[in-house]
Amino acid sequence: MIGQAFEVCDEDKKGYLNREDYKVAVVMLFGYKPSKVEVDSVMDSMKQNQSGVSLEEFIKLMSAKKSAHFYHSEIRHLFTAFDRQ
Template identity: 60%
Template sequence: MFSSQAAVWRRTWEANPSERRKWVEVFKACDEDNKGYLSREDFKVAVAMLFGYKPSKIEVDSAMSSINPNASGILLETFLNIIRKKKEAQLYRNEIRDIFTAFDMHYRGFLTLEDFRKAFRQVAPKLPERTVLEVFREVDQDSDGHVSFRDFEYAMNYGQNAARLL
């Protein structure tokens, strides 16, 4: 029930022209020697410039695996696509955080069944109590009576993946 509805919240995102120009500028700035592509190290620097963190080896490996095996590095269009997807994921995570925060009316960093009841009464007042309880149990992965942000985020992402399978 809850998982399939979570899929409604995610939408695709496109960069506006000024943001895209910024990404192109970062690509050019990180393209040492004007090779026309980014090496592993160039890509790490570009991600750090755009997102403020050094990407993990796994993240860089994933990006490098997306390129043509005959290419020497990440071309501009591939780079722009990778960055767009990263930005979309970042915005989606922020949206999940906002939803969680709206449910967490007492600012405890976790949700209780009562928090779920109050939130669902506001957004879906005719939803049966049994459904709210089922949703809470589904999201409360470790059955401790508290839903952490990680539990909540997992449920939201699980809903995304389940909806794609349908």
């Protein structure tokens, strides 16, 4: 699913996602538009000679984000199950 989002958002088949492509991909996968700070952080973490986020890096980033999102959802579910008030 992550690879498919990358392919769809890499419309020009350039092999990477620029800032706008990345934002659209995050919306597709998680349903929210990432903040400027989040996008800046991701783009700044890429190697200096890259113009954007490669498929390999995108898969790493989104897998970590999905794992964190799942963990947060599980904690919230458990909390509400035991929250009687």
